[in-house]
Amino acid sequence: MAYTYxxxxxxxxxxxxxxxxxxxxxxALGLELVELDDWNCCGTSPSYSLRSLSTFALxxxxxxxxxxxxxxxxxxxxxxxxxxxxxxTNRRLAEDAELRERVGEALAVIDLxxxxxxxxxxxxxxxxxxxxxxxxxxxxxxxxxxxxxAPYLGCAFSRPSGIDDAEFPTALGDLLSWIGAxxxxxxxxxxxxxxxxxxxxxxxxxxxxxxxxxxxxxxxGASCLATACPLCHLNVEAYQGQVNARFGTDFxxxxxxxxxxxxxxxxxxxxxxxxxxxxxxAAALLAPHMT
Amino acid sequence: xxTEVADSVVRESDLGFGEEAIRHRKELLECIQCxxxxxxxxxxxxxxxxxxKIIAALRADQLERVLRSNTPWLCASCYYCTVRCPAxxxxxxxxxxxxxxxxxxxxxxxxxxxxxxxxxxxxxxYGRSAETELMIRYFLSTLNPLGLIKLAPFGLKMLxxxxxxxxxxxxxxxxxxxxxxxxxEEKGEA
Ligand code: SF4
Ligand code: SF4
Numbered sequence: 001m002a003y004t005y006x007x008x009x010x011x012x013x014x015x016x017x018x019x020x021x022x023x024x025x026x027x028a029l030g031l032e033l034v035e036l037d038d039w040n041c042c043g044t045s046p047s048y049s050l051r052s053l054s055t056f057a058l059x060x061x062x063x064x065x066x067x068x069x070x071x072x073x074x075x076x077x078x079x080x081x082x083x084x085x086x087x088x089t090n091r092r093l094a095e096d097a098e099l100r101e102r103v104g105e106a107l108a109v110i111d112l113x114x115x116x117x118x119x120x121x122x123x124x125x126x127x128x129x130x131x132x133x134x135x136x137x138x139x140x141x142x143x144x145x146x147x148x149x150a151p152y153l154g155c156a157f158s159r160p161s162g163i164d165d166a167e168f169p170t171a172l173g174d175l176l177s178w179i180g181a182x183x184x185x186x187x188x189x190x191x192x193x194x195x196x197x198x199x200x201x202x203x204x205x206x207x208x209x210x211x212x213x214x215x216x217x218x219x220x221g222a223s224c225l226a227t228a229c230p231l232c233h234l235n236v237e238a239y240q241g242q243v244n245a246r247f248g249t250d251f252x253x254x255x256x257x258x259x260x261x262x263x264x265x266x267x268x269x270x271x272x273x274x275x276x277x278x279x280x281x282a283a284a285l286l287a288p289h290m291t
Numbered sequence: 292x293x294t295e296v297a298d299s300v301v302r303e304s305d306l307g308f309g310e311e312a313i314r315h316r317k318e319l320l321e322c323i324q325c326x327x328x329x330x331x332x333x334x335x336x337x338x339x340x341x342x343x344k345i346i347a348a349l350r351a352d353q354l355e356r357v358l359r360s361n362t363p364w365l366c367a368s369c370y371y372c373t374v375r376c377p378a379x380x381x382x383x384x385x386x387x388x389x390x391x392x393x394x395x396x397x398x399x400x401x402x403x404x405x406x407x408x409x410x411x412x413x414x415x416x417y418g419r420s421a422e423t424e425l426m427i428r429y430f431l432s433t434l435n436p437l438g439l440i441k442l443a444p445f446g447l448k449m450l451x452x453x454x455x456x457x458x459x460x461x462x463x464x465x466x467x468x469x470x471x472x473x474x475x476e477e478k479g480e481a
Binding site for chain 2 (some may be wrong): 009043046047048050051052053057058106107110156195202205209
């Protein structure tokens with residue numbers, strides 16, 4: 001079964017390790033991904049904060065292209081933000097006939113239509129539900145024994161989508177335990193990283209949220225964080241220095257995309273998993289698990 | 292009483308998003324003022340008015356005060372309020388609406404939408420978001436080039452690891468995309 005793949009903008013450069021490791025892991029697990037041709041940015045929360053119809057139209061363009069090029073295939077994204085707004089677009093279009101008509105008119109300007117048939121998925125949920133434990137475990141050659149991982153999922157994976165528990169989602173912890181990691185009990189796993197506020201004039205608030213996330217992970221014995229969203233990842237990884245400067249802490253906690261950890265357990269190499277691009281190096285941590 | 296106030300808010304909101312505002316009458320009418328949203332909100336401590344107070348203020352016909360407050364711009368879109376509300380109110384969507392109303396009426400606190408506008412401009416032009424251009428536009432729009440200089444060590448670290456984009460990516464269909472967005476602008480967002 002093939003899936004249409006929507007990488008999202010931040011994967012192109014700032015967190016390209018996520019995109020790289022997604023392709024590597026999909027290849028190793030036999031998950032067929034076809035990248036959506038000429039996809040556009042989903043606009044995510046900044047766009048929806050300023051305009052409603054344009055945001056739904058931006059997303060309907062992607063959904064319409066997916067429906068045209070790969071009818072019947074689910075659209076898979078690796079970003080919580082892209083997932084959230086595309087899922088919202090689908091829901092709003094399904095429930096609101098007038099919105100459907102107005103979005104339809106906008107799409108008609110570019111000779112496109114969207115009939116609402118594309119299901120939007122998050123890669124993590126696809127791996128856990130469509131492939132499942134057995135298929136994944138069969139391919140594990142380097143179980144991550146002894147690696148203390150805190151699974152950090154953030155908000156939009158399960159809120160408001162409902163694809164997992166809204167408060168205590170289990171998908172990431174489950175997957176990590178299947179590949180042999182010691183999953184740290186991490187109650188803040190679906191708490192907020194501050195999202196886009198980190199780049200705005202409300203940065204203080206976001207730094208405090210990230211501080212809490214890091215402090216709790218360290219207190220609970222995590223030697224790294226696993227993430228499933230490029231924005232969460234950027235906030236909890238790249239801003240550690242600024243958190244330290246602000247709160248007088250000395251966090252230096254490696255943060256890895258769940259696809260990178262999965263890739264390591266499947267015996268994949270550093271380069272194809274984008275390892276070495278992290279700001280807090282994970283080389284020493286992962287060395288015992290890599291051949 | 293509550294219905295009348297809600298109706299007046301809805302009438303007042305007829306500045307291009309009247310119909311969308313009607314969808315949100317539920318927030319005003321069915322809220323039981325339990326405060327679960329405020330207690331769940333990770334940024335409420337920094338807000339002029341907490342989520343529960345926003346609804347109370349709107350019932351008391353204080354729309355302008357609400358739109359002038361920093362509250363909508365502190366919403367991180369975490370959806371805790373939405374999934375926990377015992378009355379089923381989608382408060383996160385309501386925050387988005389308030390941001391749009393504040394911008395439309397020019398009542399937002401100075402500077403708050405700047406980052407969002409910079410982001411949207413890049414997306415509309417290229418079809419993709421490009422971080423370098425985004426940050427430059429953002430700091431220029433807030434007239435704070437110092438912020439850009441402060442960011443330099445961070446950007447440099449990202450650049451050294453091949454993680455900072457130097458050129459914006461563009462999609463092939465960007466002219467088409469622009470036509471679609473222009474059409475929406477002509478017709479109106481609502
Ligand atoms: S949680 Fe719901 S009912 Fe309670 S105050 Fe907030 S919006 Fe009102
Ligand atoms: S969605 Fe916004 S208002 Fe609601 S709890 Fe999260 S930050 Fe607060």
